[in-house]
Amino acid sequence: MESSLPTLNDAGASLIVAHGVRKHYGNIHAVDGVDLDIRSGELFGLIGHNGAGKSTLFKMMLGLLPSTAGDIRIGGALVTGRDFRAVRRTVGYLPENVVLYDNLTGLETLWFFARLKGVSPAEAAPTLERVGLAHAAKRRVREYSKGMRQRLGFAQALLGKPRILFLDEPTTGLDPEAIRSFYSTLRQLRSEGVTTVITSHILAEIQERVDRIAIMTAGKVQARGTVQDLREQVDLPLWFSVRVAKEDFEAVRSALSHLQVDAIEAHDDHVKVRCRREAKMAVIEALARLDGRVRDLTVREPSLEDVFFGFSD
Amino acid sequence: MEIAQIATIASKEFWDRIRNRWVLAVALVFTAFALVIAYFGAAQQGSVGFRSIDITIASLVSLVIYLIPLIALVLGFDAIVGERERGSLDLLLSMPITRLELLLGKYVGLAAALAFSTIAGFGLVAIVLSTRLDLNALYHYFGFMLSSVLLGCAFLSLAVMLSVFAADRTRASGLAIATWFFFVLVFDLLLLGALVVTGGQWGGEIFPYLLLANPADVFRILNIFSLDDVRTLYGLTTVFPPALANPWLLGLVMLAWIVVPLGIASWRFRT
Numbered sequence: 001m002e003s004s005l006p007t008l009n010d011a012g013a014s015l016i017v018a019h020g021v022r023k024h025y026g027n028i029h030a031v032d033g034v035d036l037d038i039r040s041g042e043l044f045g046l047i048g049h050n051g052a053g054k055s056t057l058f059k060m061m062l063g064l065l066p067s068t069a070g071d072i073r074i075g076g077a078l079v080t081g082r083d084f085r086a087v088r089r090t091v092g093y094l095p096e097n098v099v100l101y102d103n104l105t106g107l108e109t110l111w112f113f114a115r116l117k118g119v120s121p122a123e124a125a126p127t128l129e130r131v132g133l134a135h136a137a138k139r140r141v142r143e144y145s146k147g148m149r150q151r152l153g154f155a156q157a158l159l160g161k162p163r164i165l166f167l168d169e170p171t172t173g174l175d176p177e178a179i180r181s182f183y184s185t186l187r188q189l190r191s192e193g194v195t196t197v198i199t200s201h202i203l204a205e206i207q208e209r210v211d212r213i214a215i216m217t218a219g220k221v222q223a224r225g226t227v228q229d230l231r232e233q234v235d236l237p238l239w240f241s242v243r244v245a246k247e248d249f250e251a252v253r254s255a256l257s258h259l260q261v262d263a264i265e266a267h268d269d270h271v272k273v274r275c276r277r278e279a280k281m282a283v284i285e286a287l288a289r290l291d292g293r294v295r296d297l298t299v300r301e302p303s304l305e306d307v308f309f310g311f312s313d
Numbered sequence: 314m315e316i317a318q319i320a321t322i323a324s325k326e327f328w329d330r331i332r333n334r335w336v337l338a339v340a341l342v343f344t345a346f347a348l349v350i351a352y353f354g355a356a357q358q359g360s361v362g363f364r365s366i367d368i369t370i371a372s373l374v375s376l377v378i379y380l381i382p383l384i385a386l387v388l389g390f391d392a393i394v395g396e397r398e399r400g401s402l403d404l405l406l407s408m409p410i411t412r413l414e415l416l417l418g419k420y421v422g423l424a425a426a427l428a429f430s431t432i433a434g435f436g437l438v439a440i441v442l443s444t445r446l447d448l449n450a451l452y453h454y455f456g457f458m459l460s461s462v463l464l465g466c467a468f469l470s471l472a473v474m475l476s477v478f479a480a481d482r483t484r485a486s487g488l489a490i491a492t493w494f495f496f497v498l499v500f501d502l503l504l505l506g507a508l509v510v511t512g513g514q515w516g517g518e519i520f521p522y523l524l525l526a527n528p529a530d531v532f533r534i535l536n537i538f539s540l541d542d543v544r545t546l547y548g549l550t551t552v553f554p555p556a557l558a559n560p561w562l563l564g565l566v567m568l569a570w571i572v573v574p575l576g577i578a579s580w581r582f583r584t
Contacts, residue, residue: 062407066584085315088409095407099400103329115321116408156404 015040015164015195016061020070023056023219030056032219033070038197043190045206046199047308048216054199055096057216058168061197062093074164089117092162096169096199098153102142106133106152109141110159119160131155132181146173154182165189165196171205183209207304215311222311227304231277234310236302237262238280240273242287243296251293255286270296318410322418323425330388330426336433339384343434346376351442363442366450370457373435374536377461378529382468383493385427389472390489392419393582394479413579420473420575427465432458456560460535460567467528467570468496474574477582500527521557528570535563 016038023031031053038044046054059065061072063079074091077083100109110124128137131151141149150173157165165186171179186196186209200206206213207227214224223230244252252271253264259282263274275283280299287294302310330336350372351363363369393416396402405415435458439451446454471492479485504523524530557563 059403064403064406085409088407091407093404093407095400095403097400098404100404101401103332112321112325113408116318116405116410118317118409153404 013040014038016072016074016197018057018061018070018072021057021060021067021072022069023053023060023065024068029219031060031067034216034219034221036214036221036224038195040195041190041193042211043186043196043198043209045210045213046197046216047201047203047206047213047304048199049312050201052216053219054216055168056219058166058197058199062091062166063087089160090163092157092159092165094153094157094165094167094170097172098150098156100141100149100152100156103140105138105140106144106155107137109152110155113156114159117160123159127155127158128152130158130185132178147175147178150174151178151182154185163194165194165198167196167198169199169201171200171202179205203304203308213304215308217312227307230304230307230311231302234302234307235277236306236310237274237276238302239300240275240283240287241270241298241300242273242294243270244290244294245269248290248293251290252287255290256283259283259286314411314414318414319418319421322410322415323422326392326419326422327425327429330423335388336426336430339427339430340434340437342380343431344437346380347373347435347438348441350376351438363445366442366446366453370453370536373457374533377464378533379497381431381461381465382497382529385465385468386472386475386489386493388427389420389423389469390476390479390485391482392423392473393476393578394482394485395476398482412582412584416473416477416575416579416582420469423473424466424469427469428462431461431465435461457536460532463564463567463571464528464532467567467574468492470571470574470578474578474581477578496527496529501530521554525557525563525566528567531563531566531570534558535560535567 014037016036018034018036021031021034022029034053034057046057048054056065060067061074061079063072063084066080072079074087077087079087101112104112106128107124110127111121114121114124125134125137128134131154133148133151133155136144136148141152144152150170154167154170157167171182174182186198189196198206198210210227212224212226213230215222215230223233225233242252246269249266249271252273256264256273259275260279261273261275261283263272265272273283284297287297347369351369391398393402396405406412435454439446439454439458443451472489475488475492476485479488504520508520524534
């Protein structure tokens with residue numbers, strides 16, 4: 001199904017734009033003034049604690065929930081507007097803790113959703129194969145494990161070759177191998193130009209896998225950008241772990257003495273050095289001048305988790 | 314409105330009921346009851362065996378008036394609230410489908426399952442009795458089946474409405490049972506009570522109209538008025554003006570009992 005939406009295939013252009021979006025339930029501000037600009041073709045991560053407002057924002061992006069204020073546009077069209085059917089046909093959605101119909105088989109489940117999406121039922125079998133469920137196509141969902149249900153939910157979202165995927169906590173219940181293959185599918189889809197918005201509270205999992213993220217706490221977007229942008233914004237210190245013989249500890253200490261180093265800790269066979277980001281290269285140069293006494297060097301950048309807590313604290 | 318979307322939802326609901334043998338079970342219940350009533354309905358009068366279609370229909374009406382509303386309410390009470398509570402509603406609504414299409418699809422699918430089991434169940438009996446029925450009797454029996462379907466559809470519409478309003482399945486089932494009690498048991502008693510308490514002074518004229526406010530009563534009038542044997546038996550002619558007993562008019566009232574609750578449901582379900 002070809003979309004009539006104008007900016008949908010324009011890589012890098014704004015695709016999903018949220019403007020001043022709020023959702024209030026009485027005194028509870030589930031989403032409290034969110035502006036977002038998700039570009040065509042990117043893999044965008046929305047991270048935050050449980051209850052930060054991610055799922056509520058998601059449902060508003062899909063037009064499932066009316067916003068109290070503000071508007072959300074996909075490819076320029078309001079998600080709740082007259083064009084909603086055209087917008088929906090370009091979107092795949094995997095809800096958090098997806099619930100499917102126990103009495104249907106995997107294949108029947110996809111036939112049902114294919115019909116609703118106006119997609120040929122012939123797409124069902126290859127889609128099942130894509131998520132690794134071809135062997136269970138004729139089994140009822142009742143007999144599926146949690147991970148299989150999750151994969152079937154993902155398959156449903158992939159029907160009709162959507163241009164945009166909204167995946168709410170998609171890796172819940174998946175084993176590490178399945179998580180890997182899930183992200184490899186996402187990368188493949190990205191190379192085909194699909195825009196993906198993904199929420200997660202497992203930060204380690206998405207930090208190396210998304211193009212940009214937004215951090216949500218208490219209904220607000222606290223920060224957005226690439227993981228690297230955010231690291232720089234919070235300006236968290238880095239850690240060096242310098243492996244040297246015990247008798248060289250002092251040499252390291254004096255080599256770094258004139259630099260802006262926050263802390264130097266001596267351990268059994270290595271020295272830990274904490275410094276600001278701007279001192280990073282100077283520290284590396286100083287250590288390089290120690291003429292091979294440094295046996296190994298690792299730099300630990302602040303993880304997304306550190307960044308996240310940097311913003312949410 | 315896209316008919317294809319309604320049809321997709323409706324056919325899933327219908328085939329779900331076929332597959333879990335709901336349709337078969339209900340049809341068998343109807344067949345069994347109808348046969349028993351046809352052969353033993355006159356046992357109180359000291360004889361056993363099929364006697365007249367009028368008596369059979371009259372007995373069936375008193376049974377169906379309890380049974381069909383209950384079956385329809387049980388069938389429909391979790392149509393929407395069930396999806397909501399299980400957590401599958403959001404996914405459905407994220408499809409290119411409007412809420413009205415979803416609601417109508419649910420209703421049409423469930424109504425088809427109910428109509429199918431009603432017609433199959435009672436139709437089987439008609440086939441069994443066919444050698445003993447003349448054309449006129451068949452016509453009456455057909456009218457009875459049709460009005461049974463309408464009765465089911467009216468209560469199904471009420472059930473779907475409850476299903477939209479109720480916060481959870483437990484409350485929806487409570488409301489469904491309360492609805493059944495009210496229309497099937499309490500309503501007539503209230504009218505009768507009012508009549509007795511006021512010594513017949515109040516409400517004599519508006520009573521027939523009040524009966525139209527209950528789909529179960531509309532069903533009763535629809536069936537009883539067409540049968541000569543039974544009309545006198547029930548003594549209905551004395552209270553009910555024949556002008557109101559026009560089957561087309563009563564059919565329209567029944568249709569209103571289908572459309573209005575669904576309309577309210579879709580108004581409530583729009584966001």
